[in-house]
Amino acid sequence: MFELLKKVLAPIGPSGLEGPVAEVIREEIKDYVDTIEVDALGNLIATKLGKAENPRKVMLSAHMDHIGYIVTGVEKEGFLRVTNVGGIGMNNSYNRHVVFAGGVNGVVVAQPVAGQPALKDLFVDIGAADREDALKMVSLGDVCVYAGECFRLGEHRVAAPAMDDRCACALLVKLLQTVGDTQDTIIAVFSVQEEVGCRGAKVASFAKEPDIGIALDVTGWGDTPGVTQPEIKLGEGIGVKVMDRASISNPELREALMAAGEKAGVKTQREVLPYGGTDAGAMQTSRAGIPVCTLSVPCRYVHSACEVIDMRDMDAGLKLLQAYFA
Ligand SMILES: [Zn+2]
Structure with missing residues (x-):
């Protein structure tokens, strides 16, 4: 199995x-x-x-x-703005490795704000130089999910995104x-x-x-x-x-x-x-x-x-x- x-x-x-x-x-x-x-x-x-x-x-x-993050906008510096597809929680969103279907990697980061960051305060860093560069890698509406292989945990357990x-x-x-x-x-x-x-x-x-x-x-x-x-x-x-x-x-x-x-x-x-x-x-x-x-x-x-x-x-x-x- x-x-x-x-x-x-x-x-x-x-x-x-x-x-x-x-x-x-x-x-x-x-x-x-x-x-x-x-x-x-x-x-x-x-x-x-x-x-x-x-x-x-x-x-x-x-x-x-x-569940995943869908791209809603791209900043001029090349960072992606996202919102949730399904039950994405803030606690699971800090500095996470994510991946798009095309293979583009990203890191989800919360920007510093007064109080608790919300989904709107998240951005995804895909290593783009600027907006134009980012749009060569992803499009508005693309969705990324948590990256990661499945791995065994102890004798009986398995972890995966x-x-x-x-x-x-x-x-x-x-x-x-x-x-x-x-x-x-x-x-x-x-x-x-x-x-x-x-x-x-x-x-x-x-x-x-x-x-x-x-x-x-x-x-x-x-x-x-x-x-x-x-x-x-x-x-x-x-x-x-x-x-x-x-x-x-x-x-x-x-x-x-x-x-x-x-x-x-x-x-x-x-x-x-x-x-x-x-x-x-x-x-x-x-x-x-x-x-x-x-x-x-x-x-x-x-x-x-x-x-x-x-x-x-x-x-x-x-x-x-x-x-x-x-
Ligand atoms: Zn389910």
């Missing part, structure tokens, strides 16, 4: 520009599904037909996009590769634009009309000094969501997923997240409504340049899903 995760983490894919991620995923899944399509927004949708006479349609959604939500993309790829024949039809959606409001999952669930929706995403952590909420620990199993700010999980579906985890002999954690949301929020209110739940990979330092997960939780998620579809 680590090698697959590395591959899926590698492409630069901020919200709205997920194409390179979709290409990598398509190569990995094409031999394991019945159909693959890309819709108008860029969602990569793979369908694996169920063997039951009247198969249930289960949509699994993992988002490909990643785009772990949210490429780890779940890798999990979904691995499921398609290993699940074999199923009674249910699996609609695997590698969704776009989650970080700016779950737009990909919204249109995909409308188009595909699933009977059940399961989002695969990361969640927060409560196991580092001074952090106790949510009650989630890395390495203690896959999270099964009860609620976040965008969705309330269907109780029967939630318990069915917990039971599948038990059947698979893996650890699960009930997850109540007092902030945030996932593609489940978009699926839940699609058409006449869809029962949803989210399986969550516990992740430290979400939306930073070093998002950390535990590979044992990935394994638990995979085995739970295999058991659910068995």
Whole structure:
């Protein structure tokens, strides 16, 4: 799973520009599904037909996009002004190495101001001599993301900038590769634009009309000094969501997923997240409504340049899903 995760983490894919991620995923899944399509927004949708006479349609959604900084202006000295695409926080923005899709490197810096700097006080230094020079390297509207290879942390953990939500993309790829024949039809959606409001999952669930929706995403952590909420620990199993700010999980579906985890002999954690949301929020209110739940990979330092997960939780998620579809 680590090698697959590395591959899926590698492409630069901020919200709205997920194409390179979709290409990598398509190569990995094409031999394991019945159909693959890309819709108008860029969602990569793979369908694996169920063997039951009247198969249930289960949509699994993992988002490909990643938060970033979009260029809003260029100073005459060549520094870029930016704003956020998705949940960029100031604390994670100081002196960060960022990279554009074309390969241009930059450093995000906050200029000194009275009080706390805001997004408008950030600039990106790309080493340009002046505005003209900068505009040879980037254009208005280009987006950069946190740079950085993924690296191992201790025996079980891995850190990378785009772990949210490429780890779940890798999990979904691995499921398609290993699940074999199923009674249910699996609609695997590698969704776009989650970080700016779950737009990909919204249109995909409308188009595909699933009977059940399961989002695969990361969640927060409560196991580092001074952090106790949510009650989630890395390495203690896959999270099964009860609620976040965008969705309330269907109780029967939630318990069915917990039971599948038990059947698979893996650890699960009930997850109540007092902030945030996932593609489940978009699926839940699609058409006449869809029962949803989210399986969550516990992740430290979400939306930073070093998002950390535990590979044992990935394994638990995979085995739970295999058991659910068995
Ligand atoms: Zn996410």
